[in-house]
Amino acid sequence: MGFWAVVPAGGAGTRLWPLSRRDDPKFLHDLTGSGSSLLQQTRARLEPLAGDRVVVVTGAAHADAVRAQLPDAVAARVVAEPSPRDSMAAIGLAAALIERQDPDAVLGSFAADHVVADDAAFAECVRRAAAVAADGWLVTLGVRPTYAATGFGWIHLGEELAGHPGAHAVAQFVEKPDADRAAVYLAGGEHRWNAGMFVARPGVLLDLLADSDPGFAAELRAMAADPSLVGAAWPTLPKIAIDHAVAEPAADAGRVAVVEADFDWEDVGDFAALAGLLPATGPGPRVLGDAALVHAIDSDGVVVPAGGRPVAVVGVPGVVVVDTGDALLVTTVERAQDVKRLVAELGATRPDLL
Amino acid sequence: MGFWAVVPAGGAGTRLWPLSRRDDPKFLHDLTGSGSSLLQQTRARLEPLAGDRVVVVTGAAHADAVRAQLPDAVAARVVAEPSPRDSMAAIGLAAALIERQDPDAVLGSFAADHVVADDAAFAECVRRAAAVAADGWLVTLGVRPTYAATGFGWIHLGEELAGHPGAHAVAQFVEKPDADRAAVYLAGGEHRWNAGMFVARPGVLLDLLADSDPGFAAELRAMAADPSLVGAAWPTLPKIAIDHAVAEPAADAGRVAVVEADFDWEDVGDFAALAGLLPATGPGPRVLGDAALVHAIDSDGVVVPAGGRPVAVVGVPGVVVVDTGDALLVTTVERAQDVKRLVAELGATRPDLL
Numbered sequence: 001m002g003f004w005a006v007v008p009a010g011g012a013g014t015r016l017w018p019l020s021r022r023d024d025p026k027f028l029h030d031l032t033g034s035g036s037s038l039l040q041q042t043r044a045r046l047e048p049l050a051g052d053r054v055v056v057v058t059g060a061a062h063a064d065a066v067r068a069q070l071p072d073a074v075a076a077r078v079v080a081e082p083s084p085r086d087s088m089a090a091i092g093l094a095a096a097l098i099e100r101q102d103p104d105a106v107l108g109s110f111a112a113d114h115v116v117a118d119d120a121a122f123a124e125c126v127r128r129a130a131a132v133a134a135d136g137w138l139v140t141l142g143v144r145p146t147y148a149a150t151g152f153g154w155i156h157l158g159e160e161l162a163g164h165p166g167a168h169a170v171a172q173f174v175e176k177p178d179a180d181r182a183a184v185y186l187a188g189g190e191h192r193w194n195a196g197m198f199v200a201r202p203g204v205l206l207d208l209l210a211d212s213d214p215g216f217a218a219e220l221r222a223m224a225a226d227p228s229l230v231g232a233a234w235p236t237l238p239k240i241a242i243d244h245a246v247a248e249p250a251a252d253a254g255r256v257a258v259v260e261a262d263f264d265w266e267d268v269g270d271f272a273a274l275a276g277l278l279p280a281t282g283p284g285p286r287v288l289g290d291a292a293l294v295h296a297i298d299s300d301g302v303v304v305p306a307g308g309r310p311v312a313v314v315g316v317p318g319v320v321v322v323d324t325g326d327a328l329l330v331t332t333v334e335r336a337q338d339v340k341r342l343v344a345e346l347g348a349t350r351p352d353l354l
Numbered sequence: 355m356g357f358w359a360v361v362p363a364g365g366a367g368t369r370l371w372p373l374s375r376r377d378d379p380k381f382l383h384d385l386t387g388s389g390s391s392l393l394q395q396t397r398a399r400l401e402p403l404a405g406d407r408v409v410v411v412t413g414a415a416h417a418d419a420v421r422a423q424l425p426d427a428v429a430a431r432v433v434a435e436p437s438p439r440d441s442m443a444a445i446g447l448a449a450a451l452i453e454r455q456d457p458d459a460v461l462g463s464f465a466a467d468h469v470v471a472d473d474a475a476f477a478e479c480v481r482r483a484a485a486v487a488a489d490g491w492l493v494t495l496g497v498r499p500t501y502a503a504t505g506f507g508w509i510h511l512g513e514e515l516a517g518h519p520g521a522h523a524v525a526q527f528v529e530k531p532d533a534d535r536a537a538v539y540l541a542g543g544e545h546r547w548n549a550g551m552f553v554a555r556p557g558v559l560l561d562l563l564a565d566s567d568p569g570f571a572a573e574l575r576a577m578a579a580d581p582s583l584v585g586a587a588w589p590t591l592p593k594i595a596i597d598h599a600v601a602e603p604a605a606d607a608g609r610v611a612v613v614e615a616d617f618d619w620e621d622v623g624d625f626a627a628l629a630g631l632l633p634a635t636g637p638g639p640r641v642l643g644d645a646a647l648v649h650a651i652d653s654d655g656v657v658v659p660a661g662g663r664p665v666a667v668v669g670v671p672g673v674v675v676v677d678t679g680d681a682l683l684v685t686t687v688e689r690a691q692d693v694k695r696l697v698a699e700l701g702a703t704r705p706d707l708l
Contacts, residue, residue, distance in 0.1 A: 018666070295704070297696055298689070310707055311682045312372070314696050315689030316670070323682055328665045328675070330684055335652070335669030342651055342668050350649070353664055 002105045003130055004202075005050040006094040007042055008087055009058040009066055009112035012354070014343040015270035015336065018327035019304055022354045027112035028065055031268055032277045033288055038268070039112045040069050045119045046110065049126055053105075055079060055097065056112065057090040082234045088245040089237045091198075092209060092216070096224035099202035106130045108199040109242070115277055117264035129199040129259040132164045137257040138208060138250050139199040140170065142192025143265045148182035151269060153194040153243070155258050170256040173248050192258060195265050198242065208250045213238065216245070271320045272336040275302035285313065285321075301333050327353055356459045357484055358556075359404040360448040361396055362441055363412040363420055363466035366708075368697040369624035369690065372681035373658055376708050381466035382419055385622055386631045387642055392622070393466045394423050399473045400464065403480055407459075409433060409451065410466065411444040436588045442599040443591045445552075446563060446570070450578035453556035460484045462553040463596070469631055471618035483553040483613040486518050492562060492604050493553040494524065496546025496612040497619045502536035505623060507548040507597070509612050524610040527602050546612060549619050552596065562604045567592065570599070625674045626690040629656035639667065639675075655687050681707055 013019075013026030020026035027039045034041060039056070046054055052073035058066045063080035070078070079097070081090060091109045098107050108126055116122045129139040142155045153176055158169035173194060177185060185191035198205075210217035216238055223230045238245070250256045266273055278286035284296035285303045293305035295312040301319040305311045311323055320336060322329040331339060346353050363381050367374030374380035381393045388395060393410070400408055406427035412420045417434035424432070433451070435444060445463050452461050462480055470476045483493040496509045512525035527548060531539060539545035552559075564571035570592055577583045592599070604610045620627055632640035638650035639657045647659035649666040655673040659665045665677055674690060676683040685693060700707050 295696065295700060297692060297699070307682075309680055309682055310704065312684070312696055312700070314683070314685035314692050316673070316684055316686055319670070319684060321682070321684050326663055328661075328663055328677055328682065329668070330666070330670055330673060330675050331668035332670055338651060338668050342649065342666050345651070346649060346666070350664065 002053060002102050003049050003126075004053040004055065004098045004102065004105050004107040005046040006091050006098070006107050006109040007039070007046070007054060007056040007112045008090045008109065009039055009056050009062065010081075010084060010087075010090065011111075011113065013113065013268075014354075015339045016268070016274070017339055017343045017346075017354065018324045018329055019306060019322055023061065024065075025062065025113075026268065028062070028069065031274055031288065032115060033279065037069055038115065039066065041115070042110060042112050043070060043074060045116060045122055046108075048119075048123050049108070049130075052077075053102075055094040057081060057094050058112075059084060082231060084239075085234065085237045086239045087196075087242045088209070088216070088240045089220070089234070091242050092206065092220040093223060093230075095200075095202040095205045096220040099206065099221070100224050103203065105202060106133045106199060107202050107205070108133075108197065110197050111267070113268060114195070115266040115268055117266075121263040122261075125259060125261045125263065126199065128164075128167070132161065132167050132257050132259060133199045133201060133204070135163070136201065136204055137161075138204060138247065138255055139167070139257045139259055140247065141195055141197040141199070141261040142258040143195045143261045143263075145186050145191065145193050146264075148179060148186045149193060150176055150179055150182050152176060152267075154182070154185050154191045155194050157190050157192065157258060161257055164257070167257050167259050169254060170251040170258050173243065173251055192260065193265075194243075195261065195267070196243070197261075198247065199259075205246065208246045208255060211253070212245065212249045270336040270339060271302055271322065271331070272333045275320070275333055278302060285319065356407060356456050357403050357480075358407040358409065358452045358456065358459050358461040359400040360445050360452075360461055360463040361393070361400070361408060361410040361466045362444045362463065363393055363410050363416065364435075364438060364441075364444065365465075365467065367467065367622075368708075369693045370622070370628070371693055371697045371700075371708065372678045372683055373660065373676055377415065378419075379416065379467075380622065382416070382423065385628055385642065386469060387633070391423055392469065393420065395469070396464060396466050397424060397428060399470060399476055400462075402473075402477050403462070403484075406431075407456075409448040411435060411448050412466075413438060436585060438593075439588065439591045440593045441550075441596045442563070442570070442594045443574070443588070445596050446560065446574040447577060447584075449554075449556040449559045450574040453560065453575070454578050457557065459556060460487045460553060461556050461559070462551065464551050465621070467622060468549070469620045469622055471620075475617040476615075479613060479615050479617065480553065482518075482520070486515065486521050486611050486613060487553045487555060487558070489517075490555065490558055491515075491611040492558060492601065492609055493521070493611045493613055494601065495549055495551040495553070495615040497549045497615045497617075499540050499545065499547050500618075502533060502540045503547060504530055504533055504536050506530060506621075508536070508539050508545045509548050511544050511546065511612060515611055518611070521611050521613050523608060524605040524612050527597065527605055546614065547619075548597075549615065549621070550597070551615075552601065553613075559600065562600045562609060565607070566599065566603050624690040624693060625656055625676065625685070626687040629674070629687055632656065639673065 158171035367380030512523035
């Protein structure tokens with residue numbers, strides 16, 4: 001069985017403005033101080049599983065930047081979307097391309113901008129998922145929850161699968177819960193976080209899509225057969241997430257399995273999450289970048305001196321300072337979610353800054 | 355009687371870093387959004403009293419910048435100190451120069467970096483002080499306190515002067531008090547703030563200095579008579595504030611009067627003070643500079659977008675953001691005093707930033 005990875009590289013990461021921009025999205029950035037971008041880390045994590053069989057799907061505007069960050073063999077497989085059509089179109093086209101090239105393959109889809117702490121545990125988990133997927137299941141990775149998260153969807157575990165110890169049927173995908181509900185899920189032990197990671201045979205994925213939208217699946221397969229169709233057909237594709245297009249209806253039909261993911265996973269959604277990923281070097285703020293530029297008194301939080309200028313912080317616990325060459329953000333870890341609101345306002349008044 | 359103004363323009367304004375720098379001190383800046391620097395505002399405030407009879411004393415490093423901000427007739431009188439020797443040397447040399455040129459004059463000394471809200475009330479107060487000074491008193495302006503300030507010295511009022519209703523002898527100059535003591539002074543009504551503004555005949559001032567340090571006074575008069583002596587003699591002068599050299603001993607000798615100053619006065623010592631001087635234009639932070647650059651959600655305080663870049667603030671009440679071309683400060687109004695501590699640390703590690 002050949003394992004292929006699909007890496008959707010999209011999403012502006014609006015809660016990471018001004019570090020992440022429309023024209024320079026977060027997956028192109030090193031957000032963990034590792035020296036590699038999130039995209040490069042994702043590729044490296046997948047290499048033991050997929051070698052060069054990695055299909056990155058990204059917006060046409062970012063295709064060159066994405067290729068520049070990848071080894072040639074992977075760069076050659078980058079698929080440029082003419083326009084954003086959400087994850088079903090992106091992953092579906094990649095699945096259709098893989099189906100033609102390697103019909104017996106199993107593919108796994110992993111976002112370009114997530115962080116996983118333990119690559120070996122990740123690979124082991126994906127191998128288990130691939131074994132289940134080889135039997136015709138759509139498999140999702142269910143991250144063991146560590147707190148009552150309201151920012152993710154959750155997965156309700158069903159029966160354990162015969163022949164796949166530790167894998168369960170998915171009873172239901174649950175939308176982002178409120179805090180009370182999330183606490184119940186956490187305490188109950190029968191729910192996992194939905195990290196948006198799917199593993200399936202490409203034909204299984206497309207056939208499941210065909211069950212709910214036969215025309216959509218047919219279009220994707222036609223484009224894979226004749227890429228010259230993409231330009232005209234792409235803008236007509238439904239704009240829908242793979243969760244709604246395939247995973248939820250397939251779960252209702254008893255076709256989705258979940259494999260437990262026992263590794264730390266982070267979607268780096270905002271600066272609070274980013275702060276959590278950076279190593280602490282002392283009592284002061286975490287620093288993404290050159291720590292010698294940061295001068296702090298009685299402050300923690302996170303400072304990103306990406307503008308190359310010295311940043312001094314005096315007496316602001318939990319502060320978030322993001323200094324780029326052309327824009328500056330000051331907020332707190334506590335209010336980091338609200339950067340989304342700021343970006344919405346800037347979209348109306350200063351779209352040039354996004 | 356000719357009235358002369360002496361304007362000591364010194365002091366780095368360390369609690370206003372990075373706006374105020376060693377090489378670009380606060381008196382050269384427009385800190386109130388008025389369109390004029392503090393030095394220019396000081397000169398304009400003194401014009402109705404002194405015309406062009408204004409002697410600005412500043413460090414040699416700043417003399418050109420100071421002259422460039424002044425009309426030619428005032429620029430021509432700028433005195434450049436070879437090195438900083440504190441306020442007695444600076445004001446004393448100006449007094450000695452004025453004494454030679456206009457022996458019957460009265461002079462008033464007013465720092466270049468203070469802000470006064472009501473120029474007419476200021477002029478009226480200085481005229482009253484000058485009338486007292488003409489009778490041979492060293493006169494200080496006592497600002498009516500509006501809160502229990504611990505950041506200034508206070509003046510304890512003595513008896514009312516015969517022939518000068520409203521003017522009092524100074525019973526004592528009091529060092530910066532602690533909060534309890536300041537509250538007592540405020541409640542008692544017999545204390546005023548010492549704003550460091552002195553009015554006297556130049557000969558009276560120098561003779562009072564001669565009472566405590568005859569050599570110092572003689573040196574100053576010798577330099578005024580022969581400016582070629584300044585280079586050699588200046589570095590040998592005592593480094594002492596006028597308060598200690600003259601005002602305090604003269605008060606003990608019953609030679610100092612105080613005239614009530616009934617105008618709002620601010621020494622713009624830190625960013626909290628600066629925030630108080632800027633007009634509020636809405637619920638967000640006060641802005642020194644281009645308000646269109648500031649995007650704030652749930653924040654007040656003060657933002658200085660002096661770097662020309664957009665500054666976004668999300669959910670940080672009382673925040674202070676000072677963005678300059680080459681350094682960035684983030685603190686709060688509450689902690690604004692501690693910028694001094696930061697500057698002390700930078701002095702050890704990054705003196706190039708000061």
